[in-house]
Amino acid sequence: MAENTCRQGQTPCAYTRKIYYYETDNMGIVHHSNYIRLMEEARMDFMGRAGYEYRGMEELGIIMPVTYVKAKYIKPLHFDDVVHVKTRLIFFNGIRAFFDYQIFREGDDTPSAEGESGHCFLDTATRVPVNIKKRCPQFYARAMEIQEKDK
Amino acid sequence: MAENTCRQGQTPCAYTRKIYYYETDNMGIVHHSNYIRLMEEARMDFMGRAGYEYRGMEELGIIMPVTYVKAKYIKPLHFDDVVHVKTRLIFFNGIRAFFDYQIFREGDDTPSAEGESGHCFLDTATRVPVNIKKRCPQFYARAMEIQEKDK
Amino acid sequence: MAENTCRQGQTPCAYTRKIYYYETDNMGIVHHSNYIRLMEEARMDFMGRAGYEYRGMEELGIIMPVTYVKAKYIKPLHFDDVVHVKTRLIFFNGIRAFFDYQIFREGDDTPSAEGESGHCFLDTATRVPVNIKKRCPQFYARAMEIQEKDK
Amino acid sequence: MAENTCRQGQTPCAYTRKIYYYETDNMGIVHHSNYIRLMEEARMDFMGRAGYEYRGMEELGIIMPVTYVKAKYIKPLHFDDVVHVKTRLIFFNGIRAFFDYQIFREGDDTPSAEGESGHCFLDTATRVPVNIKKRCPQFYARAMEIQEKDK
Numbered sequence: 359m360a361e362n363t364c365r366q367g368q369t370p371c372a373y374t375r376k377i378y379y380y381e382t383d384n385m386g387i388v389h390h391s392n393y394i395r396l397m398e399e400a401r402m403d404f405m406g407r408a409g410y411e412y413r414g415m416e417e418l419g420i421i422m423p424v425t426y427v428k429a430k431y432i433k434p435l436h437f438d439d440v441v442h443v444k445t446r447l448i449f450f451n452g453i454r455a456f457f458d459y460q461i462f463r464e465g466d467d468t469p470s471a472e473g474e475s476g477h478c479f480l481d482t483a484t485r486v487p488v489n490i491k492k493r494c495p496q497f498y499a500r501a502m503e504i505q506e507k508d509k
Numbered sequence: 510m511a512e513n514t515c516r517q518g519q520t521p522c523a524y525t526r527k528i529y530y531y532e533t534d535n536m537g538i539v540h541h542s543n544y545i546r547l548m549e550e551a552r553m554d555f556m557g558r559a560g561y562e563y564r565g566m567e568e569l570g571i572i573m574p575v576t577y578v579k580a581k582y583i584k585p586l587h588f589d590d591v592v593h594v595k596t597r598l599i600f601f602n603g604i605r606a607f608f609d610y611q612i613f614r615e616g617d618d619t620p621s622a623e624g625e626s627g628h629c630f631l632d633t634a635t636r637v638p639v640n641i642k643k644r645c646p647q648f649y650a651r652a653m654e655i656q657e658k659d660k
Numbered sequence: 661m662a663e664n665t666c667r668q669g670q671t672p673c674a675y676t677r678k679i680y681y682y683e684t685d686n687m688g689i690v691h692h693s694n695y696i697r698l699m700e701e702a703r704m705d706f707m708g709r710a711g712y713e714y715r716g717m718e719e720l721g722i723i724m725p726v727t728y729v730k731a732k733y734i735k736p737l738h739f740d741d742v743v744h745v746k747t748r749l750i751f752f753n754g755i756r757a758f759f760d761y762q763i764f765r766e767g768d769d770t771p772s773a774e775g776e777s778g779h780c781f782l783d784t785a786t787r788v789p790v791n792i793k794k795r796c797p798q799f800y801a802r803a804m805e806i807q808e809k810d811k
Numbered sequence: 812m813a814e815n816t817c818r819q820g821q822t823p824c825a826y827t828r829k830i831y832y833y834e835t836d837n838m839g840i841v842h843h844s845n846y847i848r849l850m851e852e853a854r855m856d857f858m859g860r861a862g863y864e865y866r867g868m869e870e871l872g873i874i875m876p877v878t879y880v881k882a883k884y885i886k887p888l889h890f891d892d893v894v895h896v897k898t899r900l901i902f903f904n905g906i907r908a909f910f911d912y913q914i915f916r917e918g919d920d921t922p923s924a925e926g927e928s929g930h931c932f933l934d935t936a937t938r939v940p941v942n943i944k945k946r947c948p949q950f951y952a953r954a955m956e957i958q959e960k961d962k
Binding site for chain 2: 383384389391437
Binding site for chain 4: 379395437
């Protein structure tokens with residue numbers, strides 16, 4: 359399960375939880391929309407582990423809405439499965455951020471799903487784009503550092 | 510289907526839509542949490558038909574959070590079923606409001622589910638309770654009128 | 661609003677509904693995962709209008725799981741907005757199907773969001789891929805016809 | 812925080828997780844329907860800790876649908892709050908089961924919400940009620956034992 363272990367020098371890697379019953383659908387598998395939610399959970403967790411909680415960003419008056427999302431469903435997930443989500447920051451320039459995700463069912467070497475998300479940064483009050491480099495230099499520095507490691 | 514028809518003098522009665530695929534679960538039926546959401550849709554629709562849109566209330570700086578909710582599940586609902594939700598305002602005094610709901614599958618004389626919800630009114634900014642009689646006298650008058658009809 | 665009207669000779673075009681309160685999030689806008697659900701609603705509606713209900717396909721022992729999904733979020737949507745979803749079948753060969761979607765807020769000429777979804781066809785019991793051309797020739801013929809029109 | 816600690820001799824008590832962003836709504840608080848889902852997560856967790864996983868019950872061909880649900884919302888919950896859910900089996904006779912729930916925000920002595928759920932047991936294939944005493948005597952014995960402790 360080498361794929362599913364942390365790479366050296368990275369932020370601690372996986373977000374783990376069980377699949378909930380309400381995430382399943384009539385096909386007896388996890389509904390595809392719920393992977394998008396799971397990716398959000400993993401992204402928030404990743405940001406917290408990286409030293410910048412999303413909650414803190416909102417407290418500074420900045421929101422990070424999703425501008426783009428993609429998911430590829432490879433193998434179905436079922437109720438009570440334990441899943442590990444590996445998140446990476448693949449692009450960040452202070453104005454836009456892109457993450458990618460691999461979702462593994464516990465015990466599997468290959469991912470059950472893969473995804474990506476794109477984000478911008480807006481002022482909560484005005485909804486105008488902000489540059490994180492100016493507005494939150496500490497966050498900017500930390501995100502640049504993570505991005506380097508994730509390469 | 511007398512039960513499912515409008516009573517004379519009432520606000521137009523039922524909110525109707527199909528069941529979505531993503532509302533079903535591993536049992537092949539609508540997940541119980543989604544009835545609570547359907548009740549919200551029906552309540553919002555009821556308020557709009559009654560002449561006071563919930564959106565308008567929020568624009569006046571008032572929110573109407575849920576303080577209580579109850580549902581009784583009688584017969585399961587499935588994907589693509591057409592459902593009719595009958596909503597009534599059963600109590601309103603300007604400070605608290607209670608609604609009840611009957612959810613019918615199209616063609617059925619007896620409800621598939623029944624529910625209730627309780628609400629208070631808060632100032633959006635301060636989250637302090639407000640009295641609708643003082644804050645929105647027109648809404649108060651309209652709600653009192655509906656409540657009378659619903660008895 | 662030429663963009664938002666039906667093209668001649670097509671299946672009737674848009675799926676319309678209001679945004680529900682429970683679809684909004686802390687940013688005061690529709691949560692991005694809910695667009696994926698809205699796309700599913702529109703796809704099911706499109707299939708029904710095209711003469712082949714998804715429910716009917718499941719009754720024949722075939723499921724059409726999502727293998728891929730993509731969404732681009734252009735302008736935010738809010739509670740109570742009326743949205744029109746235009747769906748097209750952009751590829752179908754009996755083994756795979758791809759749809760695309762444009763989500764318009766009522767009154768807007770340009771989409772608030774765009775999306776795509778990919779699907780395969782599986783036998784419900786065995787979860788083995790099936791060829792719709794052999795298994796449901798009528799559905800195959802109808803889908804090929806729609807695909808042509810959508811070009 | 813005596814209220815929030817385990818009582819002696821009970822099954823390990825609380826189910827804990829953070830609030831997800833997608834659980835919030837336009838009011839900036841957790842949408843009321845999501846408490847019903849959180850109660851389900853806690854119930855499944857409780858059953859697992861009690862020695863009878865719900866998944867195992869479904870593998871025996873039995874489902875445990877919800878026949879009744881109730882929630883009282885006392886204090887709002889927000890994104891990233893850590894919540895502890897205390898679950899108890901308050902009634903069980905092999906045919907029906909009732910659970911109650913207290914949801915605490917970490918650090919609070921008093922609950923943010925309280926709830927109840929009622930359940931029956933059905934054969935998955937026939938959807939006919941089953942008596943757990945006959946069908947799963949081990950589960951019955953274990954549930955009776957838990958119920959005694961919870962009194």
